[in-house]
Amino acid sequence: MTTTTRTTADWQALDAAHFLHPFTDFQALAKKGSRIIERGENVYLWDTDGHRLFDAMSGLWCVNVGYGQQALIDAATAQMTKLPFYNSFFQTTTPPAVELAELLAEVTPPQFKHVFFAGSGSEGNDTVIRMVRRYWDLKGQPERQVILSRWNGYHGSTMAGASLGGMKYMHAQGGLPIPGIDHIDQPHWLEHGAGMTRDEFGLKAAGWLEQKILEVGPDKVAAFIGEPVQGAGGVIVPPATYWPEIQRICDQYGILLVSDEVITGFGRTGNWFGCETMGTRPDLMTFAKGVTSGYVPLGGVMVGERVAKVLIEQGGEFEHGYTYSGHPVACAVALANIRLMREQRLVERVRDETGPRLAAVFESLRDHPLVGETQSCGLMAALQLVRAKDGTDGRGTPFDPALEVGMVCRGHCFGNGLVMRAVGDRMIIAPPLVMTVEQVDELAGLIRLCLDLTL
Numbered sequence: 001m002t003t004t005t006r007t008t009a010d011w012q013a014l015d016a017a018h019f020l021h022p023f024t025d026f027q028a029l030a031k032k033g034s035r036i037i038e039r040g041e042n043v044y045l046w047d048t049d050g051h052r053l054f055d056a057m058s059g060l061w062c063v064n065v066g067y068g069q070q071a072l073i074d075a076a077t078a079q080m081t082k083l084p085f086y087n088s089f090f091q092t093t094t095p096p097a098v099e100l101a102e103l104l105a106e107v108t109p110p111q112f113k114h115v116f117f118a119g120s121g122s123e124g125n126d127t128v129i130r131m132v133r134r135y136w137d138l139k140g141q142p143e144r145q146v147i148l149s150r151w152n153g154y155h156g157s158t159m160a161g162a163s164l165g166g167m168k169y170m171h172a173q174g175g176l177p178i179p180g181i182d183h184i185d186q187p188h189w190l191e192h193g194a195g196m197t198r199d200e201f202g203l204k205a206a207g208w209l210e211q212k213i214l215e216v217g218p219d220k221v222a223a224f225i226g227e228p229v230q231g232a233g234g235v236i237v238p239p240a241t242y243w244p245e246i247q248r249i250c251d252q253y254g255i256l257l258v259s260d261e262v263i264t265g266f267g268r269t270g271n272w273f274g275c276e277t278m279g280t281r282p283d284l285m286t287f288a289k290g291v292t293s294g295y296v297p298l299g300g301v302m303v304g305e306r307v308a309k310v311l312i313e314q315g316g317e318f319e320h321g322y323t324y325s326g327h328p329v330a331c332a333v334a335l336a337n338i339r340l341m342r343e344q345r346l347v348e349r350v351r352d353e354t355g356p357r358l359a360a361v362f363e364s365l366r367d368h369p370l371v372g373e374t375q376s377c378g379l380m381a382a383l384q385l386v387r388a389k390d391g392t393d394g395r396g397t398p399f400d401p402a403l404e405v406g407m408v409c410r411g412h413c414f415g416n417g418l419v420m421r422a423v424g425d426r427m428i429i430a431p432p433l434v435m436t437v438e439q440v441d442e443l444a445g446l447i448r449l450c451l452d453l454t455l
């Protein structure tokens with residue numbers, strides 16, 4: 001337990017003295033002081049000054065069942081008491097890891113019967129790279145090495161994850177991307193689709209994959225990876241025509257399709273997995289976050305039968321794995337989490353109730369003078385802010401992303417009890433899936449208040 005007699009200022013001073021936060025300007029944070037979040041219940045958080053916040057980001061896109069779920073706490077406690085750790089290397093494993101593998105095969109699309117566990121989404125995507133290259137080696141096509149992904153996609157922060165990702169500010173540090181990875185533009189209609197309908201643009205954006213395959217050489221391309229809906233890039237929901245056309249292109253050239261479901265998995269889009277919402281049949285699927293609702297770290301890769309058959313029947317030893325692959329406490333929590341999601345019909349609630357309600361209230365925010373485009377898919381959504389509206393399609397004079405959108409989120413939102421995130425000219429949310437319809441309305445009211453304060 002932490003020492004509770006400390007004041008917020010004490011925590012901030014200690015934090016600045018010792019803790020290098022991820023994705024943070026250390027000096028700027030030390031000047032401002034961190035917000036110290038102490039407690040959570042349902043969709044709400046409390047900081048060390050006792051302020052309540054509506055957590056519209058589910059922590060970091062992960063606390064899908066909300067805070068304080070006793071079933072998950074009990075599962076962790078029971079497993080820690082019985083067996084806190086044992087590995088799945090060297091011909092051993094543990095009951096929770098096996099049971100979770102079985103349950104994952106049940107809730108994922110039918111092509112998935114096997115799982116490879118990792119500790120995070122980044123590790124899952126590192127596994128993807130090694131696995132697809134191994135697959136093509138075993139298939140006798142070792143020249144198929146190149147993995148294609150998208151600019152402004154996010155696939156993690158390890159060398160491989162950040163290389164797959166298309167965040168140019170990440171590539172600018174540390175010698176990225178690693179060799180054998182190439183990027184195409186994202187299916188962002190507002191950015192690239194002027195003069196086209198969304199559907200026309202979706203086909204055009206998918207066509208960039210085919211162009212890249214032809215440029216690299218079809219016999220050199222191993223796989224294409226993408227998030228069904230780009231999350232960290234700003235909740236960019238692609239046109240309906242995009243993913244089916246991507247699937248067609250992957251099929252035509254025999255390329256493996258990898259769906260990075262670290263955010264979109266486990267109900268976020270109103271189906272168990274985002275590929276079901278977008279209509280694709282991926283060969284591999286990365287997951288993390290929502291598998292345990294973030295209560296403990298766990299990630300992995302669902303391996304479709306096309307790849308699993310080759311790895312199992314022809315592969316010999318796959319020289320890859322992590323100490324925490326199949327961690328028994330993480331697996332026990334994941335089992336409790338998925339069972340709870342089923343009992344509370346959370347995926348159906350997102351599909352039929354809270355998702356449509358969120359879409360409607362975001363749509364209604366378009367009457368606000370600062371809101372251009374809005375997009376949502378299940379319980380992930382974005383507001384694009386504009387300084388002035390030029391027309392009806394959301395293309396307006398943009399906000400200054402660095403200054404103003406951040407100010408709305410970090411200033412007005414935090415100050416008024418709401419956690420949202422600023423990405424470029426967009427404000428984004430991914431609230432817990434346990435949210436009620438009434439809480440969707442509460443959230444919409446808070447967002448409108450923060451926008452009004454910005455006028």
Ligand code: PLP
Pocket residue numbers: 120121122123125154155156157161227231232260261262263288289299
């Ligand atoms: N893939 C996607 C789509 C993500 O959004 C993230 C993290 O946000 C990752 C991978 C990396 O996951 P982790 O931070 O658990 O390594």
